[in-house]
Amino acid sequence: MKKRNRRLYKxxxxxxxxxxxxxxxxxxxxxxLQNLLFNPTSLLAIITNYGLSILCVIxxxxxxxxxxxxxxxxxxxxxxxxxxxxxxxxRADIPYDCIQSVYIxxxxxxxxxxxxxxxxxxxxxxxxANGDYAIYLRKRNSLELTKAIFExxxxxxxxxxxxxxxxxxxxxxxxxxxxxxxFAPVLYKTSGTARDYLKEYFLTKMDISNYIIKxxxxxxxxxxxxxxxxxxxxxxxxxxxxxxxxxxxxxxNVIHISRGFPNRTEFFTSTDKLNAIQIKQSVLMxxxxxxxxxxRTIGAGVQKGDKSILIPADRDEGIDKILSHxxxxxxxxxxxxxxxxxxxxxxxxxxxxxxLGTVATMLLLNxxxxxxxxxxxxxxxxxxIFIYWLFFxxxxxxxxxxxxxxxxxxxxxxxxxxxxxxxxxYDKIQYVNVxxxxxxxxxxxxxxxxxxxSNKRQYYKIKYLKYNKVMEAVDLIETxxxxxxxxxxx
Numbered sequence: 009m010k011k012r013n014r015r016l017y018k019x020x021x022x023x024x025x026x027x028x029x030x031x032x033x034x035x036x037x038x039x040x041l042q043n044l045l046f047n048p049t050s051l052l053a054i055i056t057n058y059g060l061s062i063l064c065v066i067x068x069x070x071x072x073x074x075x076x077x078x079x080x081x082x083x084x085x086x087x088x089x090x091x092x093x094x095x096x097x098x099r100a101d102i103p104y105d106c107i108q109s110v111y112i113x114x115x116x117x118x119x120x121x122x123x124x125x126x127x128x129x130x131x132x133x134x135x136x137a138n139g140d141y142a143i144y145l146r147k148r149n150s151l152e153l154t155k156a157i158f159e160x161x162x163x164x165x166x167x168x169x170x171x172x173x174x175x176x177x178x179x180x181x182x183x184x185x186x187x188x189x190x191f192a193p194v195l196y197k198t199s200g201t202a203r204d205y206l207k208e209y210f211l212t213k214m215d216i217s218n219y220i221i222k223x224x225x226x227x228x229x230x231x232x233x234x235x236x237x238x239x240x241x242x243x244x245x246x247x248x249x250x251x252x253x254x255x256x257x258x259x260x261n262v263i264h265i266s267r268g269f270p271n272r273t274e275f276f277t278s279t280d281k282l283n284a285i286q287i288k289q290s291v292l293m294x295x296x297x298x299x300x301x302x303x304r305t306i307g308a309g310v311q312k313g314d315k316s317i318l319i320p321a322d323r324d325e326g327i328d329k330i331l332s333h334x335x336x337x338x339x340x341x342x343x344x345x346x347x348x349x350x351x352x353x354x355x356x357x358x359x360x361x362x363x364l365g366t367v368a369t370m371l372l373l374n375x376x377x378x379x380x381x382x383x384x385x386x387x388x389x390x391x392x393i394f395i396y397w398l399f400f401x402x403x404x405x406x407x408x409x410x411x412x413x414x415x416x417x418x419x420x421x422x423x424x425x426x427x428x429x430x431x432x433x434y435d436k437i438q439y440v441n442v443x444x445x446x447x448x449x450x451x452x453x454x455x456x457x458x459x460x461x462s463n464k465r466q467y468y469k470i471k472y473l474k475y476n477k478v479m480e481a482v483d484l485i486e487t488x489x490x491x492x493x494x495x496x497x498x
Contacts, residue, residue: 017080017091021144023124025076035068071095079143083156088129090141102141104157106131109277109307111139111314112150116270125150129157130307134463137310158262158276165333169254169267173321177300178247180290181315250313254320258333263303265318273314279334281305283436283460284468285318289427291400293321301327306463343412343484347405351453351472355405359398366391400425410456410470412484417458421470430468434488436460441467442478454478458485 074094081090087103111128118124127150130139145153250268257264265275284304293299301319308316319330347355370387373379404422411418416431441457448454456478457469 017082018149020076020079021122021124021146021149022076023118023122024079024144025072026122027144028072028076029069032068032072081141081143081153083153088141088153088156090143100141102129102131107157108132108134108281109275109305110154110157111307111311112154112274112276113311114272114274118144119272123147127153128307128311130310130463132306132461132463134306134310136463137312139307154276158278164260165258165330167256167258167319167330169251169256169320171252173298174248174251174254176292176296176298177317177320178244178251180292181247246313251317251320254317256318256330258330263318263334273311275308275314275316277303277305277308282334283432283462283466285331285335285431286468287327287429288423291425294427298323299327301331304460304462304466306461310463341411341413343481344409345411345473345477345481346409347472348474350451351474352405354453354472355401355408356398359394359401362394363391363398366394397425403427408470408472410473410481412481412488417485419458419468419470421468432458432460432468434485437485437489440482440485442475442482444475448475452476456481 071094078094078097079092081088084101086105087101090098090100090102092098107129109130111130112125113128114125118126123146124144125147127143127145128137128139129141134140249270250273252267252269254267255265257266261279263275263277263279267273282303282305286302286304288300288302289298290300298321299319300317300321302316303318304316308314319327322330353360366387370379370384370391373383373387400422404427407420407427408422409420411420416433417437419428419430419432421428421430438459438461441459442454443457444454452475453472454475455469455471456473457467459465459467
Protein backbone atom coordinates (compact mmCIF):
# COMPACT_ATOMS: atom_id res chain seq x y z
CA MET A 9 0.00 0.00 0.00
CA LYS A 10 2.81 2.37 0.86
CA LYS A 11 4.65 1.61 -2.39
CA ARG A 12 1.50 2.30 -4.40
CA ASN A 13 0.76 5.53 -2.53
CA ARG A 14 4.31 6.72 -3.11
CA ARG A 15 3.41 7.38 -6.74
CA LEU A 16 1.07 10.14 -5.57
CA TYR A 17 3.92 12.01 -3.92
CA LYS A 18 6.01 14.59 -5.74
CA UNK A 19 9.74 14.71 -5.21
CA UNK A 20 12.09 17.56 -4.54
CA UNK A 21 14.26 18.74 -7.42
CA UNK A 22 17.55 16.90 -7.96
CA UNK A 23 19.39 20.14 -7.15
CA UNK A 24 18.50 19.39 -3.52
CA UNK A 25 21.00 16.53 -3.59
CA UNK A 26 23.72 18.77 -5.02
CA UNK A 27 22.94 21.45 -2.44
CA UNK A 28 23.23 18.90 0.36
CA UNK A 29 26.56 17.73 -1.05
CA UNK A 30 27.93 21.28 -0.95
CA UNK A 31 26.68 21.73 2.62
CA UNK A 32 28.36 18.52 3.81
CA UNK A 33 31.55 19.07 1.76
CA UNK A 34 33.56 20.15 4.87
CA UNK A 35 33.10 16.63 6.27
CA UNK A 36 35.26 15.34 3.43
CA UNK A 37 38.21 17.13 5.02
CA UNK A 38 38.40 14.50 7.78
CA UNK A 39 39.38 11.63 5.46
CA UNK A 40 41.83 13.96 3.73
CA LEU A 41 43.42 14.99 7.03
CA GLN A 42 43.62 11.36 8.04
CA ASN A 43 45.67 10.53 4.92
CA LEU A 44 47.91 13.55 5.46
CA LEU A 45 48.58 12.98 9.16
CA PHE A 46 48.74 9.20 9.17
CA ASN A 47 51.59 7.88 7.04
CA PRO A 48 51.22 4.08 6.74
CA THR A 49 54.25 2.02 5.80
CA SER A 50 52.94 -1.50 5.28
CA LEU A 51 50.73 -2.56 2.38
CA LEU A 52 47.95 -3.65 4.74
CA ALA A 53 47.99 -0.30 6.57
CA ILE A 54 47.84 1.59 3.27
CA ILE A 55 44.89 -0.45 2.03
CA THR A 56 43.12 -0.08 5.39
CA ASN A 57 43.75 3.68 5.55
CA TYR A 58 42.54 4.46 2.03
CA GLY A 59 39.75 1.90 2.29
CA LEU A 60 38.32 3.57 5.40
CA SER A 61 38.50 6.98 3.70
CA ILE A 62 36.69 5.71 0.61
CA LEU A 63 34.12 3.94 2.78
CA CYS A 64 33.43 7.14 4.75
CA VAL A 65 32.92 9.10 1.52
CA ILE A 66 30.58 6.43 0.11
CA UNK A 67 28.53 6.30 3.34
CA UNK A 68 28.27 10.09 3.36
CA UNK A 69 26.93 10.20 -0.19
CA UNK A 70 24.50 7.36 0.57
CA UNK A 71 23.18 9.25 3.61
CA UNK A 72 22.75 12.43 1.52
CA UNK A 73 20.98 10.49 -1.22
CA UNK A 74 18.59 8.82 1.25
CA UNK A 75 17.87 12.19 2.84
CA UNK A 76 17.14 13.72 -0.56
CA UNK A 77 14.85 10.82 -1.55
CA UNK A 78 12.89 11.22 1.68
CA UNK A 79 11.71 14.75 0.77
CA UNK A 80 8.19 14.27 -0.62
CA UNK A 81 4.89 16.12 -0.67
CA UNK A 82 1.39 15.65 -2.01
CA UNK A 83 -1.35 18.22 -2.72
CA UNK A 84 -4.58 17.20 -1.03
CA UNK A 85 -7.99 18.83 -1.36
CA UNK A 86 -7.54 21.22 1.55
CA UNK A 87 -3.91 20.81 2.64
CA UNK A 88 -0.42 19.91 1.53
CA UNK A 89 1.06 16.84 3.21
CA UNK A 90 4.86 16.84 3.52
CA UNK A 91 7.42 14.17 4.42
CA UNK A 92 11.06 14.75 5.16
CA UNK A 93 13.94 12.91 6.79
CA UNK A 94 15.28 9.37 6.43
CA UNK A 95 17.02 9.11 9.79
CA UNK A 96 14.85 11.60 11.68
CA UNK A 97 11.43 11.57 10.07
CA UNK A 98 9.23 14.66 9.97
CA ARG A 99 5.62 14.72 8.82
CA ALA A 100 3.35 17.76 8.45
CA ASP A 101 -0.14 18.35 7.14
CA ILE A 102 -0.42 22.08 6.39
CA PRO A 103 -3.97 23.36 5.67
CA TYR A 104 -4.15 25.82 2.82
CA ASP A 105 -6.16 28.21 4.99
CA CYS A 106 -3.27 28.39 7.48
CA ILE A 107 -0.65 29.28 4.88
CA GLN A 108 0.06 32.98 5.32
CA SER A 109 2.41 33.48 2.38
CA VAL A 110 4.64 31.76 -0.16
CA TYR A 111 8.08 33.02 -1.17
CA ILE A 112 9.77 31.68 -4.34
CA UNK A 113 13.43 32.36 -4.99
CA UNK A 114 14.69 31.85 -8.55
CA UNK A 115 18.44 32.34 -8.74
CA UNK A 116 19.92 32.68 -12.21
CA UNK A 117 22.42 29.82 -11.78
CA UNK A 118 19.95 27.22 -10.48
CA UNK A 119 17.33 28.33 -13.00
CA UNK A 120 19.52 28.16 -16.10
CA UNK A 121 21.54 25.03 -15.35
CA UNK A 122 19.08 22.98 -13.28
CA UNK A 123 15.62 24.50 -13.82
CA UNK A 124 15.09 24.68 -10.05
CA UNK A 125 13.61 27.30 -7.76
CA UNK A 126 13.44 27.36 -3.97
CA UNK A 127 9.94 27.32 -2.49
CA UNK A 128 9.16 28.61 1.05
CA UNK A 129 5.81 28.11 2.83
CA UNK A 130 5.06 30.39 5.79
CA UNK A 131 2.42 29.69 8.44
CA UNK A 132 1.62 31.45 11.74
CA UNK A 133 4.27 29.26 13.37
CA UNK A 134 7.07 30.40 11.05
CA UNK A 135 9.91 32.14 12.82
CA UNK A 136 12.89 31.72 10.45
CA ALA A 137 13.65 32.76 6.88
CA ASN A 138 13.08 29.14 5.74
CA GLY A 139 9.47 29.23 6.93
CA ASP A 140 7.72 26.03 7.96
CA TYR A 141 8.58 24.17 4.79
CA ALA A 142 11.31 24.83 2.22
CA ILE A 143 11.93 22.73 -0.88
CA TYR A 144 13.56 22.96 -4.32
CA LEU A 145 11.02 22.36 -7.11
CA ARG A 146 10.76 22.25 -10.87
CA LYS A 147 8.85 25.08 -12.53
CA ARG A 148 5.84 22.88 -13.24
CA ASN A 149 5.58 21.58 -9.67
CA SER A 150 6.02 25.10 -8.31
CA LEU A 151 3.13 26.41 -10.41
CA GLU A 152 0.89 23.48 -9.46
CA LEU A 153 1.57 23.84 -5.73
CA THR A 154 0.94 27.59 -5.86
CA LYS A 155 -2.30 26.99 -7.74
CA ALA A 156 -3.40 24.50 -5.09
CA ILE A 157 -2.65 26.89 -2.21
CA PHE A 158 -4.06 30.00 -3.87
CA GLU A 159 -6.99 29.07 -6.08
CA UNK A 160 -6.60 30.35 -9.61
CA UNK A 161 -8.61 33.48 -10.19
CA UNK A 162 -8.99 36.03 -12.93
CA UNK A 163 -6.48 38.86 -12.67
CA UNK A 164 -8.27 42.07 -11.89
CA UNK A 165 -5.34 44.50 -11.95
CA UNK A 166 -1.62 44.49 -12.73
CA UNK A 167 0.73 47.20 -11.50
CA UNK A 168 4.18 47.85 -12.99
CA UNK A 169 6.74 49.52 -10.76
CA UNK A 170 8.18 51.57 -13.58
CA UNK A 171 11.87 52.01 -14.36
CA UNK A 172 12.18 55.58 -13.08
CA UNK A 173 10.32 54.77 -9.85
CA UNK A 174 12.57 51.78 -9.15
CA UNK A 175 15.62 53.98 -9.73
CA UNK A 176 14.24 56.48 -7.22
CA UNK A 177 13.45 53.84 -4.61
CA UNK A 178 16.85 52.16 -5.01
CA UNK A 179 18.54 55.51 -4.43
CA UNK A 180 16.66 56.08 -1.16
CA UNK A 181 17.22 52.50 0.07
CA UNK A 182 20.95 52.32 -0.68
CA UNK A 183 23.24 52.48 2.33
CA UNK A 184 26.90 53.38 1.99
CA UNK A 185 27.77 51.35 5.10
CA UNK A 186 26.41 48.18 3.45
CA UNK A 187 28.55 48.74 0.41
CA UNK A 188 31.53 49.54 2.62
CA UNK A 189 31.27 46.14 4.27
CA UNK A 190 31.31 44.51 0.83
CA PHE A 191 34.50 46.42 0.05
CA ALA A 192 36.23 45.00 3.14
CA PRO A 193 38.16 42.21 1.30
CA VAL A 194 39.43 44.73 -1.27
CA LEU A 195 40.42 47.20 1.44
CA TYR A 196 42.31 44.48 3.28
CA LYS A 197 44.40 43.64 0.23
CA THR A 198 45.14 47.29 -0.58
CA SER A 199 45.74 48.42 3.00
CA GLY A 200 49.53 48.04 2.68
CA THR A 201 49.70 50.29 -0.39
CA ALA A 202 47.46 52.91 1.22
CA ARG A 203 49.58 52.88 4.40
CA ASP A 204 52.81 53.36 2.44
CA TYR A 205 51.29 56.22 0.44
CA LEU A 206 50.03 58.08 3.52
CA LYS A 207 53.32 57.53 5.33
CA GLU A 208 55.28 58.99 2.43
CA TYR A 209 52.86 61.91 2.15
CA PHE A 210 53.07 62.83 5.85
CA LEU A 211 56.86 62.53 6.09
CA THR A 212 57.63 64.56 2.99
CA LYS A 213 54.92 67.21 2.86
CA MET A 214 53.60 67.64 6.38
CA ASP A 215 54.87 67.97 9.89
CA ILE A 216 53.60 65.12 12.11
CA SER A 217 52.77 67.42 15.04
CA ASN A 218 50.81 69.72 12.74
CA TYR A 219 48.92 66.71 11.41
CA ILE A 220 47.90 65.68 14.92
CA ILE A 221 46.75 69.19 15.81
CA LYS A 222 44.74 69.69 12.66
CA UNK A 223 42.82 66.43 13.17
CA UNK A 224 43.06 64.93 9.72
CA UNK A 225 44.28 65.81 6.23
CA UNK A 226 42.50 66.69 2.95
CA UNK A 227 43.72 63.55 1.11
CA UNK A 228 42.29 61.40 3.89
CA UNK A 229 38.96 63.23 3.75
CA UNK A 230 38.90 63.00 -0.04
CA UNK A 231 39.71 59.30 0.09
CA UNK A 232 36.99 58.68 2.66
CA UNK A 233 34.42 60.57 0.58
CA UNK A 234 35.41 58.61 -2.54
CA UNK A 235 35.20 55.35 -0.63
CA UNK A 236 31.74 56.16 0.75
CA UNK A 237 30.52 57.21 -2.69
CA UNK A 238 31.81 53.99 -4.25
CA UNK A 239 30.18 52.00 -1.45
CA UNK A 240 26.87 53.74 -2.01
CA UNK A 241 27.07 53.04 -5.77
CA UNK A 242 27.68 49.35 -5.05
CA UNK A 243 24.71 49.19 -2.65
CA UNK A 244 22.60 51.07 -5.21
CA UNK A 245 23.40 48.56 -7.97
CA UNK A 246 22.44 45.68 -5.65
CA UNK A 247 19.12 47.32 -4.73
CA UNK A 248 18.39 48.09 -8.39
CA UNK A 249 19.02 44.46 -9.40
CA UNK A 250 16.78 43.16 -6.60
CA UNK A 251 13.78 45.36 -7.51
CA UNK A 252 14.00 45.86 -11.27
CA UNK A 253 11.03 44.69 -13.38
CA UNK A 254 8.78 45.03 -10.34
CA UNK A 255 5.15 43.99 -10.85
CA UNK A 256 2.18 43.47 -8.56
CA UNK A 257 -0.80 41.37 -9.67
CA UNK A 258 -3.98 41.47 -7.60
CA UNK A 259 -6.90 39.16 -8.16
CA UNK A 260 -10.02 38.87 -6.03
CA ASN A 261 -8.12 38.03 -2.84
CA VAL A 262 -4.59 37.01 -3.94
CA ILE A 263 -1.56 39.32 -4.11
CA HIS A 264 1.32 38.27 -6.34
CA ILE A 265 4.54 40.33 -6.26
CA SER A 266 7.47 39.56 -8.57
CA ARG A 267 10.76 41.43 -8.87
CA GLY A 268 14.47 41.23 -9.63
CA PHE A 269 16.99 40.76 -12.42
CA PRO A 270 18.84 38.51 -13.10
CA ASN A 271 17.70 36.72 -9.93
CA ARG A 272 13.89 36.73 -9.68
CA THR A 273 11.71 36.38 -6.60
CA GLU A 274 7.97 35.93 -6.22
CA PHE A 275 5.76 36.50 -3.21
CA PHE A 276 2.17 35.29 -2.78
CA THR A 277 -0.29 36.09 -0.01
CA SER A 278 -4.01 36.62 0.52
CA THR A 279 -5.66 39.94 1.29
CA ASP A 280 -7.23 38.50 4.44
CA LYS A 281 -3.74 37.57 5.71
CA LEU A 282 -2.51 41.17 5.74
CA ASN A 283 -1.72 42.35 9.27
CA ALA A 284 -0.96 45.97 8.41
CA ILE A 285 -0.61 48.34 5.46
CA GLN A 286 2.00 51.09 5.69
CA ILE A 287 2.43 54.14 3.47
CA LYS A 288 5.84 55.86 3.56
CA GLN A 289 7.40 59.05 2.29
CA SER A 290 11.16 59.46 2.35
CA VAL A 291 12.94 62.81 2.16
CA LEU A 292 13.21 62.73 -1.62
CA MET A 293 9.67 61.43 -2.04
CA UNK A 294 8.31 64.31 0.05
CA UNK A 295 9.82 66.75 -2.44
CA UNK A 296 8.42 64.84 -5.43
CA UNK A 297 5.03 64.21 -3.76
CA UNK A 298 5.37 60.43 -4.09
CA UNK A 299 4.57 57.63 -1.65
CA UNK A 300 5.41 53.95 -1.34
CA UNK A 301 3.22 51.21 0.14
CA UNK A 302 4.33 48.21 2.20
CA UNK A 303 2.35 45.19 3.37
CA ARG A 304 2.94 43.35 6.63
CA THR A 305 2.15 39.66 6.83
CA ILE A 306 3.88 36.57 8.18
CA GLY A 307 6.74 35.69 5.84
CA ALA A 308 7.08 39.18 4.35
CA GLY A 309 10.39 40.92 4.91
CA VAL A 310 12.15 37.93 6.51
CA GLN A 311 14.20 37.01 3.45
CA LYS A 312 17.42 38.89 2.80
CA GLY A 313 16.75 41.95 0.66
CA ASP A 314 12.96 41.65 0.93
CA LYS A 315 11.34 44.92 2.00
CA SER A 316 7.75 43.67 1.64
CA ILE A 317 6.92 46.49 -0.73
CA LEU A 318 3.64 46.59 -2.67
CA ILE A 319 3.95 49.90 -4.56
CA PRO A 320 7.46 51.35 -5.06
CA ALA A 321 6.54 54.99 -5.68
CA ASP A 322 3.32 56.60 -6.84
CA ARG A 323 0.93 59.46 -6.19
CA ASP A 324 -2.21 59.29 -4.08
CA GLU A 325 -4.49 58.51 -7.02
CA GLY A 326 -2.46 55.47 -8.12
CA ILE A 327 -2.09 54.21 -4.55
CA ASP A 328 -5.83 54.51 -3.84
CA LYS A 329 -6.59 52.63 -7.04
CA ILE A 330 -4.35 49.70 -6.08
CA LEU A 331 -5.41 49.58 -2.43
CA SER A 332 -9.10 49.64 -3.39
CA HIS A 333 -8.62 46.15 -4.85
CA UNK A 334 -7.13 44.92 -1.55
CA UNK A 335 -9.21 46.54 1.15
CA UNK A 336 -11.42 49.52 1.82
CA UNK A 337 -9.41 51.93 3.92
CA UNK A 338 -11.26 53.29 6.94
CA UNK A 339 -12.85 56.66 6.29
CA UNK A 340 -14.82 57.33 9.47
CA UNK A 341 -12.72 58.74 12.30
CA UNK A 342 -14.22 58.00 15.71
CA UNK A 343 -11.42 59.37 17.91
CA UNK A 344 -8.17 61.17 17.15
CA UNK A 345 -5.22 62.14 19.36
CA UNK A 346 -2.51 64.58 18.36
CA UNK A 347 0.55 65.74 20.29
CA UNK A 348 -0.24 69.00 22.03
CA UNK A 349 1.92 72.11 22.03
CA UNK A 350 3.49 71.09 25.33
CA UNK A 351 5.00 68.03 23.58
CA UNK A 352 6.45 70.11 20.73
CA UNK A 353 9.95 70.31 22.24
CA UNK A 354 9.97 66.55 22.83
CA UNK A 355 10.20 66.17 19.05
CA UNK A 356 13.00 68.71 18.73
CA UNK A 357 15.31 68.29 21.69
CA UNK A 358 17.67 65.78 20.06
CA UNK A 359 18.35 67.71 16.81
CA UNK A 360 18.21 71.03 18.71
CA UNK A 361 20.96 70.04 21.16
CA UNK A 362 22.93 68.44 18.32
CA UNK A 363 22.93 71.83 16.57
CA LEU A 364 24.00 73.59 19.76
CA GLY A 365 26.81 71.08 20.30
CA THR A 366 28.08 71.48 16.73
CA VAL A 367 28.00 75.30 16.92
CA ALA A 368 29.78 75.21 20.29
CA THR A 369 32.49 72.96 18.82
CA MET A 370 32.97 75.35 15.88
CA LEU A 371 33.25 78.37 18.20
CA LEU A 372 35.69 76.55 20.47
CA LEU A 373 37.95 75.48 17.59
CA ASN A 374 37.82 79.01 16.15
CA UNK A 375 38.78 80.50 19.55
CA UNK A 376 41.89 78.33 19.80
CA UNK A 377 42.79 78.83 16.13
CA UNK A 378 42.11 75.29 14.92
CA UNK A 379 39.03 76.09 12.80
CA UNK A 380 40.86 75.69 9.54
CA UNK A 381 39.73 74.32 6.21
CA UNK A 382 40.14 70.75 7.38
CA UNK A 383 37.73 71.04 10.31
CA UNK A 384 35.42 73.62 8.73
CA UNK A 385 34.06 71.50 5.88
CA UNK A 386 32.92 68.43 7.85
CA UNK A 387 31.49 70.56 10.66
CA UNK A 388 29.43 72.68 8.27
CA UNK A 389 28.17 69.53 6.55
CA UNK A 390 27.23 68.08 9.93
CA UNK A 391 25.50 71.32 10.93
CA UNK A 392 23.47 71.29 7.69
CA ILE A 393 22.32 67.75 8.38
CA PHE A 394 21.22 68.62 11.91
CA ILE A 395 19.33 71.71 10.70
CA TYR A 396 17.50 69.67 8.10
CA TRP A 397 16.78 67.06 10.78
CA LEU A 398 15.27 69.80 12.95
CA PHE A 399 12.89 70.95 10.18
CA PHE A 400 11.96 67.34 9.42
CA UNK A 401 11.01 66.79 13.07
CA UNK A 402 8.87 69.95 12.99
CA UNK A 403 7.05 68.62 9.94
CA UNK A 404 6.70 65.20 11.59
CA UNK A 405 5.15 66.87 14.64
CA UNK A 406 2.44 68.45 12.47
CA UNK A 407 1.61 65.06 10.92
CA UNK A 408 1.74 62.83 14.01
CA UNK A 409 -1.51 61.39 15.38
CA UNK A 410 -3.28 58.17 16.29
CA UNK A 411 -6.81 57.73 14.97
CA UNK A 412 -9.42 55.19 16.03
CA UNK A 413 -11.32 54.54 12.79
CA UNK A 414 -14.30 52.30 12.09
CA UNK A 415 -12.26 49.40 10.65
CA UNK A 416 -8.67 49.96 11.76
CA UNK A 417 -6.26 51.95 13.89
CA UNK A 418 -4.36 54.56 11.92
CA UNK A 419 -0.96 55.71 13.17
CA UNK A 420 0.70 58.75 11.57
CA UNK A 421 4.26 59.09 12.76
CA UNK A 422 7.85 59.08 11.51
CA UNK A 423 10.48 56.37 11.31
CA UNK A 424 14.03 57.62 10.86
CA UNK A 425 13.68 60.07 7.92
CA UNK A 426 10.36 58.69 6.67
CA UNK A 427 6.87 60.02 7.28
CA UNK A 428 4.67 56.94 7.77
CA UNK A 429 0.95 56.16 7.89
CA UNK A 430 0.02 52.68 9.10
CA UNK A 431 -3.40 51.00 9.03
CA UNK A 432 -3.85 48.08 11.46
CA UNK A 433 -7.14 46.12 11.34
CA TYR A 434 -8.57 45.43 14.78
CA ASP A 435 -8.57 41.64 14.30
CA LYS A 436 -4.82 41.75 13.57
CA ILE A 437 -3.87 43.51 16.81
CA GLN A 438 -2.08 41.23 19.26
CA TYR A 439 -1.86 43.60 22.20
CA VAL A 440 -1.31 47.27 23.09
CA ASN A 441 1.53 48.51 25.28
CA VAL A 442 1.49 51.91 27.02
CA UNK A 443 4.65 52.97 28.84
CA UNK A 444 6.04 56.03 30.62
CA UNK A 445 9.51 57.12 31.64
CA UNK A 446 10.01 58.88 35.01
CA UNK A 447 10.06 62.26 33.22
CA UNK A 448 6.88 61.39 31.34
CA UNK A 449 5.13 60.69 34.62
CA UNK A 450 5.97 64.24 35.68
CA UNK A 451 4.54 65.72 32.48
CA UNK A 452 1.70 63.15 32.23
CA UNK A 453 2.67 61.93 28.77
CA UNK A 454 3.14 58.41 27.39
CA UNK A 455 4.21 56.31 24.42
CA UNK A 456 1.95 53.70 22.86
CA UNK A 457 2.96 50.58 20.91
CA UNK A 458 0.52 48.41 18.98
CA UNK A 459 1.79 44.88 18.34
CA UNK A 460 0.52 42.88 15.39
CA UNK A 461 0.64 39.19 14.49
CA SER A 462 4.06 38.44 13.04
CA ASN A 463 6.86 35.86 13.03
CA LYS A 464 8.95 38.37 14.96
CA ARG A 465 8.19 41.18 17.40
CA GLN A 466 6.49 43.69 15.14
CA TYR A 467 4.89 46.83 16.48
CA TYR A 468 4.03 50.38 15.46
CA LYS A 469 4.41 53.22 17.89
CA ILE A 470 3.75 56.87 18.44
CA LYS A 471 5.37 58.94 21.18
CA TYR A 472 4.70 61.99 23.28
CA LEU A 473 0.93 61.87 23.75
CA LYS A 474 -1.11 62.90 26.76
CA TYR A 475 -1.50 59.93 29.10
CA ASN A 476 -5.22 60.33 29.76
CA LYS A 477 -5.93 60.61 26.02
CA VAL A 478 -3.85 57.50 25.33
CA MET A 479 -5.83 55.49 27.88
CA GLU A 480 -9.09 56.60 26.27
CA ALA A 481 -7.77 55.38 22.93
CA VAL A 482 -6.78 52.04 24.47
CA ASP A 483 -10.31 51.61 25.87
CA LEU A 484 -11.77 52.24 22.42
CA ILE A 485 -9.36 49.75 20.82
CA GLU A 486 -10.28 47.08 23.37
CA THR A 487 -13.97 47.74 22.72
CA UNK A 488 -13.41 47.30 18.98
CA UNK A 489 -11.48 44.08 19.61
CA UNK A 490 -14.29 42.64 21.73
CA UNK A 491 -16.92 43.68 19.17
CA UNK A 492 -15.00 42.05 16.30
CA UNK A 493 -14.52 38.88 18.31
CA UNK A 494 -18.22 38.62 19.20
CA UNK A 495 -19.35 39.37 15.63
CA UNK A 496 -17.07 36.65 14.23
CA UNK A 497 -18.14 33.97 16.71
CA UNK A 498 -21.84 34.78 16.90
